[in-house]
Amino acid sequence: MRPLDLFWLVVLLLPPVLALTVLPPFGQRMVTLVGVYALMGLGYQFVFGQLGALNLAQGALFGVGAYVAALTSPVLGFLALPAAVLAAAVPAAMVAGPVLRLQSHYFALATLALASLVNLVAVNAESLTGGANGISGFASSLPRGTTLLMMVWACLIAGVLLAAHLFRGSLGEGARLLREAPLVAATLGLDGGRWRLVAFVAGGAMAGLAGAFSAAVSGVVSPDVTGFSIMVLCLTSVVIGGARHPMGAVVGAMLAVCLPEMLRDFQGAWLLAYAAATLAVVLWAPAGLAGAIDRLRRLPAPAARPAEMPARLPAVGGPRRLVLDRVVKRFGGVDALAGVSFALERGEIVGLIGPNGSGKTTLLNVVAGLDRADGGTIALDSVNLERLPPHLIARQGLGRTFQTPMPEGESRASDLARAVSTDAAFLLLDEPAAGATDREREQLAMTLRRLRDAGRGIVIVDHDIDLLTRVCDRLICLDGGRVIASGRPAEVRADPAVRTSFLGLPAAAA
Amino acid sequence: MAYALIALGFVLALNAAGAVNFAHGDLVVLGGAVAVVAGVSLGLPGLALLPVVAVTLGAAGFVAARVAILPLAGRPPEATFVATIALAAIVEHGLTVGLGAAPLAAPSLVGSGSLEVGGLALGRQPLAILLVGGALVTAVWFLLERTQTGRRMRAVSSDRYMARAIGIPAARYIALSLALAGALAGIAGLLLGHQFLVAPTQGAGHMLKAYIAVALGGWGSVPGALLAALGIGFFETFVSAGLGDAWASAALYVGVLAFLAVRPQGLFGEPAGRRA
Amino acid sequence: MTATPLDVGDFTVRAGEIVALLGGNRAGKTRWLETILGFRPAQKPVVLFGQDVSHLPVERRVTMGVGYVPAGRRVFAGLTVRETLEASCWLPAPARRRLVDEMLALFPMLGARPQARAWLLSGGQQQMLALARALMNRPRLLLLDEPALGLAPGVVDGLLGHLRELAGNGMAVLLAEQRAGLALRVADRAVVLSRGRILRTAPAAELAGDPTLADLMAEG
Known part of the structure; x- marks a missing residue:
């Protein structure tokens, strides 16, 4: 606004x-x-x-x-x-x-x-x-x-x-x-x-x-x-005026009171005109009359201010350790996560890799509370997270970014910046490099290292293995909802099971 | 039975558009009004009004799809809500301007009086409503379940993107569904208009009952909506016979609020179609 | 029928040929398929069967003879197997019913449950239904988006067998796949994508033996 x-x-x-x-x-x-x-x-x-x-x-x-x-x-x-x-x-x-x-x-x-x-x-x-x-x-x-x-x-x-x-x-x-x-x-x-x-x-x-x-x-x-007609009058006047414009209600009310006076000779016609105007506004001017007036006055549309990464990243406190123990998540008859365990300390970056459908995003969702685990435990230090709603998990010190959908006019960078701004001790990043240029990837890598140095723990899902290899302390490879390899990036990349599952290549061809 | 027709049209429009059509109740009223005008000014007999109302309101449903539903396909459902509420207000106030606010009686379908069936005296009008309603529900069922057009309408409701990817012109089928919904609403208006009269302000009430039926019957489920609509009809008849109309409606609204408080996801949860 | 089924400027798919579209997640495979179908605007003209279709809507392109098996299968949840197949066919009723019967015979997995609602089918059955659905308007060009995802190895083999058979009968097939090894088992040629751009086009046999393929794809 x-x-x-x-x-x-x-x-x-x-x-x-x-x-x-x-x-x-x-x-x-x-x-x-x-x-x-x-x-x-x-x-x-x-x-x-x-x-x-x-x-x-x-x-x-x-x-x-x-x-x-x-x-x-x-x-x-x-x-x-x-x-x-x-x-x-x-x-x-x-x-x-x-x-x-x-x-x-x-x-x-x-x-x-x-x-x-x-x-x-x-x-x-x-x-x-x-x-x-x-x-x-x-x-x-x-x-x-x-x-x-x-x-x-x-x-x-x-x-x-x-x-x-x-x-x-x-x-x-x-x-x-x-x-x-x-x-x-x-x-x-x-x-x-x-x-x-x-x-x-x-x-x-x-x-x-x-x-x-x-x-x-x-x-x-x-x-x-x-009666319902008062409700409709309220709704239509707010829509006509501009549902989110600070003056939308006032502009709509002015019309609602003045129109009947102007159309006084036609009994009830003003309501008809008003309803037709509402439909027209919904179709062609979603910002309402107040918004349209602002456009005529050549004011720029109120843009969402994308969050920016702070220049200095203060060291964060909070919980020290995120531990997943035998986490299970089923969708229908399919085990999306079939007993995943790992631990992450603050000041560490772990990369999560695996083919499509291997359970990476599901894992992030379950940890962040957007999906409920069907089994196993997830804990930040001594606090168990698996039964908490997402906003309480976030307040325990856990932030997450998304692949999609993003509100309009937002970039992944601002999504990340917003998650960082909460001072969460642990960050779950879902494909932060997707669609990024080489230069943006470099910046991302630098940001991630700075976040680590400021004492944050990071789980990052991405398909850019080179990027992960450069910034991660450890890689974990999922397939079919299980951890099939875990360790230093070079080791995991060389692991024959990883090559087979991730690329569908026969191990020998690697 | 007339409620069942309203709810049937409502759920068809809902599935096709992917959003509630708040103008549906006013299409019912519009149907009644068309019956009044055609019956009085043209002097058409009750049964001949059926096709007249069906065609007129089918066209109205088609227009509703073109102006308030299809152009908003890419926007959140709330945009469609508001657009159809505006459309409802247009119909309501248009009728008030055109016909006045006073209730009017629609012609009866087959004359008044009653028939003796097996020793029971049955009103001719209720009987006709039952027969017409039953025939229409059967016809819609046949269309949806047994014809290529019906299969494609269901495919479009289930997944608009994928329906296009197998060659179905989705926009045309959505407009068709809305036209069918409009025709059903109009006929319901004709059937109700004799006993309960036709007044421009009735639209919200009709829409609310269909809305309740769909919520109780399982969001998007056609048989569920039909059953719930019949249930609501019986409930109202019995409670109002015992306690009066006001208590019947009050009990219905309180029941719905309580139901939504206990089961926020509806009676049967969301049908599988919405998972895709 | 001499015209090339698909020509998007950067690559073509000829009749009787399976072309693999390789790339990791978000490499742009789905984007390419949707552009060909008309769900997205194209940068360069899309030519189907010798005709520039850039201005045609999706449903017109499809009825020219394109079958589409989308990512995630997207079966019509409330329709039965038989209803799904009938709804996808644009032939007159008797021919339509014959074709449905043929299809049910071709896919025994579906033939066993013609009256089952699609959402009750297993993942493998749903995938076969998605494929059969795409075949119902007798397409000359078939587009598949990661059809093997989430399927048991045996089912994948069956699926690939079907594709090879279809190509043997003259169909043009464009197979988008993340798992290169799997796609290269059936493909004649392959196009390697990364971040929406085409990195390389080569015969499948050449790519299958190429040790740099893994790194090429990992860039996506």
Whole structure:
């Protein structure tokens, strides 16, 4: 996410300033509404934009906020607003636990079921919600007019600035990794479940606040505020504005409020136009209108900043020894790893070789916790790793790089740099030299030696045997999930079993 | 039985597109609306509406594939979700603009009244729904399992890349699957439209029930989705007979949430097709 | 049928000939095969059976007479053996059924289980199904991507035997393989790849006796 520049700051501050100085009451009301929808959209951006999960409960949480504000304001007065925030955040936190573990299509379903449940209560629990007639007559206990406008926009401006600030740095980078490369994120020690929980609850709380404000604006709360159409409005306005642009929610909300006024003569046509615009944005401008405006202003697209290898590599501490003992991994009936044992000290580089399908990548996955071992033990000093989730293994001091898939615009070098930046004592590198030029290979070899000298232990899988021979202290050759040779590089390369299995050459021809 | 048709179309579209089609419920509504318009303005009898609705909605499914699904093939499934949600909103608001928001009644299939069968009085409309639904499910089964076209549709669903590598024009088959899904949705809309009326806002509810059926029946499994849809239909009928509609729906949603909490991977886990 | 089945500028595959495409992981073997098929854009024109197909989509190239056995087999999980073979055939129904029966007879491993769903087959059976599937539109050019991977030695011998027989009947075969020794047992010529580039093209017999081959390939 880019920081807000002067242009966007003006766009953000202009509506409330205009509303307070020149606009008639009707215009003020519209500006207030823009703020309300933008607030809900901003919260929605956390889960949908930053983490890429299709949450369909945001509209319902908005409705919960509206109802709670309407019900409690006669008693609590202005305090109904924090009550509404709590009322939306608490159920979000309660369902978040099980719901956030789900894969994308089940996540969408679960949030949709939750939303339908809220809607059902709003319609049917007549003694509480007034049923289809809704609730009215509470507006006098809530802020109104310019007070309301200022409160809404103060919250919105603070929220936008805070989000833009937060997602600029490592938080934005972490969110990007979780969205585009969840495995990489896990091996860097990011706990995806926790991130989603915080985003879901924070976003829900903002929806609750927006809902409470909307109750104050309209003075009436009916089951419509919990309906699917509010959800669709929220989703479409965020998509149109720009799901990951700091101003996306604001731009989308401006359109959502202004369009119906412009198309007032055609009943309902604005919603049609809005939906069509959403489809067009998804197809042709995935960065949304705010992103498109940035392009027109000839700002460069916000590029992912590839991690760079630090100039100095400080010595690392942490565990001293990684030990694998008879590790087994089965896929279906096939033993991908059939009892692999070896040990690695810090300050040592071990190369892992073997033909396609011999189990090299599986071995790295099992050690990093991305696949679960079916047998054997893996330990860093005295800590057993084989039952830990990947992000906890990473925090024990174990980093890993990947062959594929890499988030867009990334190189293997930055993947390695990122793994190094965690100060992991042990690094598992999967084909770091693949696709590299001779010069890059030389640099890689140098980097690896520096990492070793800084006291790290490295396991490297690669097909460039010359490179491995130069940098590794030991080579281990796998075939059919077993270690068939292990020792100094020259010995392993000369081993007849290695030549046969690795190249399919008869031993005699070597 | 109408739920079964909705769920059947939903799962066909899901398998072909590789992503949920959120506009599916609105295709059901659109089918009902076409039936209303054709039945009232053209005065066509109920049975003649079947082919009209099927062809119109088949074309709608084809258009959905062309504008919201095929162009997004290389993007994450969320992009398709959003595109189809937008498409759903287009259909919903288009209908509201065109026909108004008030519910309309679709013509009945074979007139009202009931038949005496073996001493039991059966409504003609429910009976017709049962027969049409049963015939369509059988026809789709035959298409998928016994014809070259069906085999190729399944091959495309299973592995789009490999299907192209044996010469199958995958994009055309995906559009075909979506057209079939649209036709089934439309007919379901026609069948439901007489008893439950047709209103533009019903789409989300139809889609949600199909979605639930597919999740319960095993993601991507055609027979599983059919069974689950029938189960949901019976469940709703019985619970709402005892406790009322609201409780029936509430029980269904709570049940789904509880189910997903206990079995995050669905009833039977992911089918083998997704491993490839 | 006099035109050369495959000409990509850097090398050709002639009718009745098995050419091995040798290289380690990531040497670019799959990339070459996918370029020939049209999954990737080509740098130089791809000429199939004398026709420049650079502008044709994958499915059009395939129906000209190209069979493809991809890496990892990629069988259609939910289809049965018989359904897979039928779906891959572009002949009218009676001829199609005859050809399926022929294929089931040719591969006894498949003939024993025609109604089995593909994902329930063993690795070797899946590989045979992938090969049989590629043969169902009577290709004149066959592309194989590491077909021997993960197969027991006996099954590999059977597979190589099939390839030799097919070439004997006039088919052009391009066999991408990491294990050079294995591929050189059946190939007439070989192309050695490293990092996407062609290092060397030579008769198989010459390469098989070449002690530098191992180092050549290890560069990848």
